[in-house]
Amino acid sequence: MSAPDRRALLDRDNDDLSIRKQCKLLSVARSGVYRAPRPTDDDDLALMRSIDELFMAWPFLGWRRMGRCCAPTAGG
Known part of the structure; x- marks a missing residue:
């Protein structure tokens, strides 16, 4: 699965898992999540x-x- 596909799996409204933990689980860099290209x-x-x-x-x-x-x- 490509990085953009994994990045699309992030759920910003999830109260159980922070963005940081989701990025770690999905092997996605947080810098690509917080900043728009x-x-x-x-x-x-x-x-x-x-x-x-x-x-x-x-x-x-x-x-x-x-x-x-x-x-x-x-x-x-």
Whole structure:
């Protein structure tokens, strides 16, 4: 069962089990329960897509080398 499915099983109105105990029993992080996920910005999606394309082109590069050779230059 995926984490979102387990998170959906939480009962916030349960007086017998606290949210903390329910999260522990369901193996769900409490931070994902209390905070709603932020909507993804279009700029963030474009950046993630370009990083993915770079990684698919050069999968042997680590994050340090990819950051040095593929990062856009400042001001241009």
